[in-house]
Amino acid sequence: xxxxxxxxxxxxxxxxxxxxxxxxxxxxxxxxxxxxxxxxxxxxxxxxxxxxxxxxxxxxxxxxxxxxxxxxxxxxxxxxxxxxxxxxxxxxxxxxxxxxxxxxxxxxxxxxxxxxxxxxxxxxxxxxxxxxxxxxxxxxxxxxxxxxxxxxxxxxxxxxxxxxxxxxxxxxxxxxxxxxxxx
Amino acid sequence: xxxxxxxxxxxxxxxxxxxxxxxxxxxxxxxxxxxxxxxxxxxxxxxxxxxxxxxxxxxxxxxxxxxxxxxxxxxxxxxxxxxxxxxxxxxxxxxxxxxxxxxxxxxxxxxxxxxxxxxxxxxxxxxxxxxxxxxxxxxxxxxxxxxxxxxxxxxxxxxxxxxxxxxxxxxxxxxxxxxxxxx
Numbered sequence: 512x513x514x515x516x517x518x519x520x521x522x523x524x525x526x527x528x529x530x531x532x533x534x535x536x537x538x539x540x541x542x543x544x545x546x547x548x549x550x551x552x553x554x555x556x557x558x559x560x561x562x563x564x565x566x567x568x569x570x571x572x573x574x575x576x577x578x579x580x581x582x583x584x585x586x587x588x589x590x591x592x593x594x595x596x597x598x599x600x601x602x603x604x605x606x607x608x609x610x611x612x613x614x615x616x617x618x619x620x621x622x623x624x625x626x627x628x629x630x631x632x633x634x635x636x637x638x639x640x641x642x643x644x645x646x647x648x649x650x651x652x653x654x655x656x657x658x659x660x661x662x663x664x665x666x667x668x669x670x671x672x673x674x675x676x677x678x679x680x681x682x683x684x685x686x687x688x689x690x691x692x693x694x
Numbered sequence: 695x696x697x698x699x700x701x702x703x704x705x706x707x708x709x710x711x712x713x714x715x716x717x718x719x720x721x722x723x724x725x726x727x728x729x730x731x732x733x734x735x736x737x738x739x740x741x742x743x744x745x746x747x748x749x750x751x752x753x754x755x756x757x758x759x760x761x762x763x764x765x766x767x768x769x770x771x772x773x774x775x776x777x778x779x780x781x782x783x784x785x786x787x788x789x790x791x792x793x794x795x796x797x798x799x800x801x802x803x804x805x806x807x808x809x810x811x812x813x814x815x816x817x818x819x820x821x822x823x824x825x826x827x828x829x830x831x832x833x834x835x836x837x838x839x840x841x842x843x844x845x846x847x848x849x850x851x852x853x854x855x856x857x858x859x860x861x862x863x864x865x866x867x868x869x870x871x872x873x874x875x876x877x
Contacts, residue, residue: 515757515764515837525709526716528732531810533709533716536759546835548759549711551734553810574698576719576731577812578805581698589809619852621860622761624806624813626772627714627736629760632860652729654698669802677804677815677860684867691874 514541517548530554530589531628553630557600558587558678560618560685561610561637567659568686569608569640570679574654583658583673585682587632596633604637605647608657612637618685623677632678662686697724700731713737713772714811736813740783741770743801743865744793744820751848751869752791752823753862754838766841766856768865770815779816787820788830791840795820801868806860815861845869 517538526533532552540546561569570583588603590596597615605611615635623630649655660668665683668674674683700721709716715735723729744752757764771786773779780798788794798818806813832838843851848866851857857866 515755515839517757517759519759528718529730530732531734535711538759540835541837544835547712549713550760551714551810552760553807556809572698574700574724575805575808576700576702576721577733577735577808577810582805582808584808587809619863620855620858621863622758622765622858623860624736624811625758625760625765625767625859626739626770627734627760627813628807628811630807630810652723652727654724656698672803675803675805676808677806677864680802680804681860681864681867684864684871688867688871688874691871 516541517546520545549627551624551628551630553589553628554592555590555596555631555633556587557590557596557603557633557635558585558682559600559604559615559635559637560585560682561604561608561612561640563610563640563659567661568665568682569610569657569659570665570674571607571655571657573656582675583668584676584679587678597635600633600635600637602647605643606649607653607655608640609643609646610637610640611643612640619681634678634681662690699724700729703728732810734807734811734813736772736811737775738773738779738814738816739770740773740779740786740816740818741768741861741865742783742787742798742818742820743768743868744787744791744795744823746793746823746842750842750844751865752793752840752842753848753857754790754840756836756838765858766851767859767862770861780818783816783818783820785830788826789832790836790838791823792826792829793820793823794826795823817861817864845873
């Protein structure tokens with residue numbers, strides 16, 4: 512697939528932030544011409560499909576500045592440097608929901624916005640949740656509200672755009688598929 | 695849900711690009727403290743679950759600079775200013791694959807990376823594809839290779855990380871679900 516590759520001729524660091532970095536690359540296209548690519552570097556993230564013992568999906572309401580609105584999302588968070596994704600996933604589950612789980616299972620990883628960013632999300636399931644005796648603390652700039660819904664309620668929230676993000680839509684569809692397959 | 699909202703105190707434009715803009719906002723958190731948020735502004739995008747008459751899924755191989763690798767994705771593209779998403783979807787389908795379709799159906803829209811970007815992807819199905827007599831041209835800096843696979847082959851490509859992005863994983867799972875429901 513070498514005929515598709517774009518070779519970087521020059522790279523300019525525009526911004527180094529708390530969460531993301533931005534660089535602009537001058538590239539040589541497969542036809543020899545040049546163009547520019549705007550690239551966001553992100554540390555990667557985890558997300559958890561968390562199910563209570565009575566099969567409710569645990570999600571969090573969280574304000575998102577990029578859209579200036581509150582979204583309902585499955586528990587998620589950025590990877591810390593050097594931390595195994597499954598460790599981050601368990602920590603985020605505990606911090607955001609107050610539940611814990613003996614065994615998380617990896618189901619899929621995917622890039623969220625390959626056209627401009629390298630954010631890779633690792634998605635896990637956490638079943639038979641147990642309430643933590645001592646609730647873990649959130650990051651100091653993080654504020655969330657926990658909700659628990661049935662799959663049917665979650666589907667309704669997709670219709671009303673309360674659930675409005677890719678990883679959570681994937682999670683709800685995953686549960687629909689599992690139910691359809693009788694698993 | 696006012697208790698979750700972060701009020702913007704100041705906004706700094708860092709970068710205005712061809713595809714994305716970056717701004718950093720100083721915000722007041724729900725507890726009165728301040729923090730910063732890094733926000734990517736994106737025009738939004740469309741993606742198409744395109745199925746041939748013999749039920750093959752049409753995808754494109756495309757080099758992605760952010761990951762420095764070739765990914766297999768469903769046809770997709772950025773919204774042009776003032777263009778209806780369904781019009782963009784038909785245009786991208788035609789330009790990237792050489793197929794056209796009488797009727798596209800909207801199935802879901804979702805934010806891809808709500809933690810740092812406002813990119814909203816509108817997802818459509820296009821069925822009973824017809825080969826175009828005159829192939830539409832790609833953007834001058836776009837190079838893709840078209841492939842057609844069964845659902846089983848697409849699932850295999852998820853295992854091998856050739857399919858490695860959220861919208862395409864969602865699309866494959868959508869087809870699995872439809873098949874499981876006998877639709």
